[in-house]
Amino acid sequence: xxxxxxxxxxxxxxxxxxxxxxxxxxxxxxxxxxxxxxxxxxxxxxxxxxxxxxxxxxxxxxxxxxxxxxxxxxxxxxxxxxxxxxxxxxxxxxxxxxxxxxxxxxxxxxxxxxxxxxxxxxxxxxxxxxxxxxxxxxxxxxxxxxxxxxxxxxxxxxxxxxxxxxxxxxxxxxxxxxxxxxxxxxxxxxxxxxxxxxxxxxxxxxxxxxxxxxxxxxxxxxxxxxxxxxxxxxxxxxxxxxxxxxxxxxxxxxxxxxxxxxxxxxxxxxxxxxxxxxxxxxxxxxxxxxxxxxxxxxxxxxxxxxxxxxxxxxxxxxxxx
Numbered sequence: 265x266x267x268x269x270x271x272x273x274x275x276x277x278x279x280x281x282x283x284x285x286x287x288x289x290x291x292x293x294x295x296x297x298x299x300x301x302x303x304x305x306x307x308x309x310x311x312x313x314x315x316x317x318x319x320x321x322x323x324x325x326x327x328x329x330x331x332x333x334x335x336x337x338x339x340x341x342x343x344x345x346x347x348x349x350x351x352x353x354x355x356x357x358x359x360x361x362x363x364x365x366x367x368x369x370x371x372x373x374x375x376x377x378x379x380x381x382x383x384x385x386x387x388x389x390x391x392x393x394x395x396x397x398x399x400x401x402x403x404x405x406x407x408x409x410x411x412x413x414x415x416x417x418x419x420x421x422x423x424x425x426x427x428x429x430x431x432x433x434x435x436x437x438x439x440x441x442x443x444x445x446x447x448x449x450x451x452x453x454x455x456x457x458x459x460x461x462x463x464x465x466x467x468x469x470x471x472x473x474x475x476x477x478x479x480x481x482x483x484x485x486x487x488x489x490x491x492x493x494x495x496x497x498x499x500x501x502x503x504x505x506x507x508x509x510x511x512x513x514x515x516x517x518x519x520x521x522x523x524x525x526x527x528x529x530x531x532x533x534x535x536x537x538x539x540x541x542x543x544x545x546x547x548x549x550x551x552x553x554x555x556x557x558x559x560x561x562x563x564x565x566x567x568x569x570x571x572x573x574x575x576x577x578x579x580x581x582x583x584x585x
Contacts, residue, residue, distance in 0.1 A: 280521065294539045297491040305490035306547070309483045313551040314558070316479040320344050320389075323472040324364070327388065328381040330459045333373035335381075342562055343367045349559030352552070361386060380448075384456055387431070390512055391460075392473035394424030397506045404502040413533030420506055432456050480508055480548075487547035493540040503530045507545070520549060 321337065321344040328335040335343075343364055351360035361382050369378035397404075398421035405414050435453035459465045481500040488495035507526040511519035524545040531541030 294543060297493060297539065297543050300492040302490045302492070305486050309486035309490065309547070309551050310554045312479050312483045312486060313555050316476055316483070317341075317344055317348060317555050319472055319476050319479070323388070323469055323476065324381065324385045326465055326469050326472070327385045327459055328368065328373065328377070330462075330465045331377045331381045331384070331455060333368070333377040333381065335368065335371070335373070339371065342566065343371075345555070345559035346563045346566070347559065348552070348556045349563055352556035353560075380452055380455060384452060384459060387428070387456060388459060388469055389473055389476070390424065390509070391428040392470060393477050393505060393509050393512075394421055394428065396474060396477050396501075397421040397509055398425055400502050400505070403498070404506070407499075407502055408530075408533045409535070410533045413530070417506055420509055424509065432460075477505055477508075481505060483551055484544050484548050487544050487551070488540070490547065491540075491543055493537075493544065495536070495540060495544065499534075499536075503527070503534060503541075504544075504548070506530065523549060 318341060321340040324344060325335045325337055325340040328340070346367065347360035347364045349360075350363040353359070364382045365375070365378045368381065369375045373381070397417070401417060401421060404417055408414055408417065431449075432453050434449045435457055437450055437453075459469055478501070481497060481504055484504040485495065485497040485500040488500070504527065507523060507530055510526045511523045513522070516522045524542055527541040527545040528538045529541075532538050
């Protein structure tokens with residue numbers, strides 16, 4: 265009952281935010297943009313999203329290796345696509361992460377290493393996204409004149425980086441190992457530092473993360489080209505990435521509603537048509553959904569993965585963190 269209530273709440277959040285995003289705009293302008301739809305750019309955007317999924321699998325594999333487990337690249341890609349499916353059909357990205365944990369643990373990595381790898385992969389991705397947002401502040405602050413929008417960008421970027429630094433500082437707090445609920449934090453923080461700062465793992469993981477986020481901007485830019493919206497790649501990098509960072513907060517279904525409302529607001533702060541922001545956000549969500557559909561096909565074709573849906577709501581075995 266509690267899980268159903270949570271799903272209903274997140275559906276309500278998505279529906280409410282989407283309603284306000286659409287209701288505040290000139291739908292005639294939206295229709296006009298869609299009349300110019302160029303399917304070649306749509307196909308390019310979806311292709312970029314699939315390349316991005318492949319790079320996500322490569323990065324996760326590196327994180328798994330840093331955690332002391334093994335993950336062949338073809339299996340990493342398969343598990344990543346299946347997780348993309350559950351990201352779309354479950355209340356938040358937590359569903360996809362749970363699927364990856366279950367699949368990797370069942371593949372022989374064990375529950376502890378599987379859980380560490382997925383949580384740290386998520387941590388690295390969000391941290392590098394915050395770094396990209398912060399790195400673009402000089403240009404994004406010049407692009408956005410509204411003081412509230414400027415303050416929000418600074419808080420989102422620097423606040424996320426500060427939170428990441430605070431987490432990694434826990435590696436020195438070994439006394440936490442004696443607390444039942446917190447005993448895994450020092451070890452995870454130590455692994456996070458190893459992943460980001462060691463020669464073996466740092467450069468490839470950081471490089472892959474930044475490339476993955478650049479591909480998010482490229483997907484949004486391609487969607488803008490598909491509807492002939494005046495929105496350059498650099499604009500996408502400066503405006504879309506902060507929105508993606510906001511959408512990582514699991515308060516809606518697959519980020520729907522949060523992503524659209526935030527990008528409409530970002531466009532208005534930057535003096536750009538809000539209708540363009542809405543269209544780009546929706547099309548970006550549909551590109552991610554296309555990857556999820558492919559992941560659903562992979563899931564249905566993999567008998568060993570079919571049980572994942574039945575166990576996502578159950579607790580992991582006693583050896584899990």
